[in-house]
Amino acid sequence: MTHNMPNPPLVEVVAAILTRPDDSFLLACRPPGKPYAGYWEFPGGKIEASESALQALSRELHEELGITVDRAFPWITRVFRYPHATVRLQFYRVAEWQGEPIAREHQQLAWQSAGNITVSPLLPANQPILRSLMLPSTYAITNASETGETHSLHAIRQALQRGLRLLQIREKHLTDSQLTRYAQAVLQLAQGTQAKVLINGNIALAKELGLDGVHLTAAQLLSLHTRPEVDWCGASCHNEEELYHAESLGIDFVTVSPVCPTPSHPNAPTLGWRKLAKLIRGYSLPVYALGGLMPDDLIPAQEQGAHGIALMRNLCTSAQP
Numbered sequence: 001m002t003h004n005m006p007n008p009p010l011v012e013v014v015a016a017i018l019t020r021p022d023d024s025f026l027l028a029c030r031p032p033g034k035p036y037a038g039y040w041e042f043p044g045g046k047i048e049a050s051e052s053a054l055q056a057l058s059r060e061l062h063e064e065l066g067i068t069v070d071r072a073f074p075w076i077t078r079v080f081r082y083p084h085a086t087v088r089l090q091f092y093r094v095a096e097w098q099g100e101p102i103a104r105e106h107q108q109l110a111w112q113s114a115g116n117i118t119v120s121p122l123l124p125a126n127q128p129i130l131r132s133l134m135l136p137s138t139y140a141i142t143n144a145s146e147t148g149e150t151h152s153l154h155a156i157r158q159a160l161q162r163g164l165r166l167l168q169i170r171e172k173h174l175t176d177s178q179l180t181r182y183a184q185a186v187l188q189l190a191q192g193t194q195a196k197v198l199i200n201g202n203i204a205l206a207k208e209l210g211l212d213g214v215h216l217t218a219a220q221l222l223s224l225h226t227r228p229e230v231d232w233c234g235a236s237c238h239n240e241e242e243l244y245h246a247e248s249l250g251i252d253f254v255t256v257s258p259v260c261p262t263p264s265h266p267n268a269p270t271l272g273w274r275k276l277a278k279l280i281r282g283y284s285l286p287v288y289a290l291g292g293l294m295p296d297d298l299i300p301a302q303e304q305g306a307h308g309i310a311l312m313r314n315l316c317t318s319a320q321p
């Protein structure tokens with residue numbers, strides 16, 4: 001005889017990433033009397049039946065921290081199974097608020113940095129969130145095939161000086177030995193900076209040169225059954241199937257493209273902002289919008305739920321990491 005175990009209830013939760021200009025974000029310690037008391041979490045709480053996620057976010061942040069949310073963007077959504085319940089956590093990045101956060105529920109508060117968390121323990125669901133928060137908002141992609149290597153390396157040097165923190169080497173026209181030399185030159189520029197250097201498609205070369213990781217093409221992504229063993233792994237996605245596969249492999253982040261018309265893929269139908277938003281709503285991985293974008297497109301991309309933007313041609317003019 002088989003027993004059908006009832007599905008645990010799905011609890012809808014909203015949580016806030018409140019970030020200061022130095023990129024530190026606020027964590028709160030769960031007060032005594034709640035499940036997981038003493039664990040650190042992002043401020044937030046359950047969405048009530050009558051509320052939208054955004055309304056719940058505003059209410060919770062007012063109750064817990066005494067602040068008024070002015071502007072918040074949807075970010076990532078993660079489902080996590082606790083023994084007592086399954087929670088769907090909708091994370092929002094709160095871009096603007098009024099007031100200084102104070103602990104209105106006598107909970108401890110701490111501003112933390114993704115690479116250097118000094119409080120513990122964290123709620124178990126939050127570990128992947130911290131990894132996502134290590135990703136910068138701009139992802140640069142090299143374009144030496146169009147500009148020539150000298151110009152490309154010059155642009156990369158300038159972008160690194162301005163604080164670029166994530167870079168993909170994508171040079172499909174180079175021979176193996178040319179690509180190795182170019183990648184070594186990029187690596188040398190990035191040495192001593194905070195930048196992570198990934199390479200498009202070539203897992204073996206990423207390992208051989210000690211790069212920070214690999215960026216999978218969509219075809220390569222679909223052909224894989226396990227995540228490549230590299231520190232950081234991104235993937236190119238264009239549709240639901242690819243997004244789903246990236247999620248199931250435990251990829252760190254994806255690009256979704258093409259959002260706008262771009263010379264590198266002149267005949268590809270573009271998504272536009274609305275379709276991008278629809279495609280990534282409720283998605284669990286950070287998304288970089290890609291295709292024909294300018295640095296000024298960062299806020300529109302984040303308003304649609306993207307983590308940031310990926311830039312190829314407009315790398316030189318990118319002001320922000």
Ligand SMILES: Nc1nc2c([nH]c(=O)n2[C@H]2C[C@H](O)[C@@H](COP(=O)(O)OP(=O)(O)OP(=O)(O)O)O2)c(=O)[nH]1
Pocket residue numbers: 011013014015034040041042043044045046047080082087089123124125126
């Ligand atoms: N606020 C918040 N909750 C989280 C995070 N990570 C995580 O797994 N959770 C889980 C823990 C809880 O099971 C659920 C949030 O429920 P809660 O009990 O804090 O909700 P609440 O503030 O509305 O409190 P209450 O109605 O139970 O008094 O989501 C996080 O970063 N922030």
